[in-house]
Amino acid sequence: MNRKARIFMHGEIAGQLEETGDGYMFEYAKSYLQSAEAKPISLTLPLSDQTYKNETLFAFFDGLIPEGWLLDIAEKTWKLDPRDRMGLLLACCRDCIGAVSVESLESEIQL
Numbered sequence: 001m002n003r004k005a006r007i008f009m010h011g012e013i014a015g016q017l018e019e020t021g022d023g024y025m026f027e028y029a030k031s032y033l034q035s036a037e038a039k040p041i042s043l044t045l046p047l048s049d050q051t052y053k054n055e056t057l058f059a060f061f062d063g064l065i066p067e068g069w070l071l072d073i074a075e076k077t078w079k080l081d082p083r084d085r086m087g088l089l090l091a092c093c094r095d096c097i098g099a100v101s102v103e104s105l106e107s108e109i110q111l
Helices: 030-034 068-078 085-092
Strands: 003-009 012-020 023-028 052-054 100-105
Touching (some): 003 085, 012 100, 085 100
Antiparallel strands (some): 003 012, 003 100, 012 023
16 A cells, blocks of 8 residues: 655645555655755754655654554544554644644655
């Protein structure tokens, strides 16, 4: 199952996260990289035009997913599997506290 998310930094499109059959990929948007205001979304994902790949959800994105009672509410409300980290990220992190937010992407975008 391929699922994609648009990643925002302070409301500006910073890149795209994709779940594939082989794992996960993150790529910064070219327009974001060219911006004088560009900052990495995480120290573990420095600004680069390379595509980052990982077998599991990148620790930074996994850390955005709520824990404890808030996670329990999200799992019950949206009937989510607690092992479906991408599903939890897409459902719970559209309006995160902090600079980064995540928006589910139904169709592919050009970065």
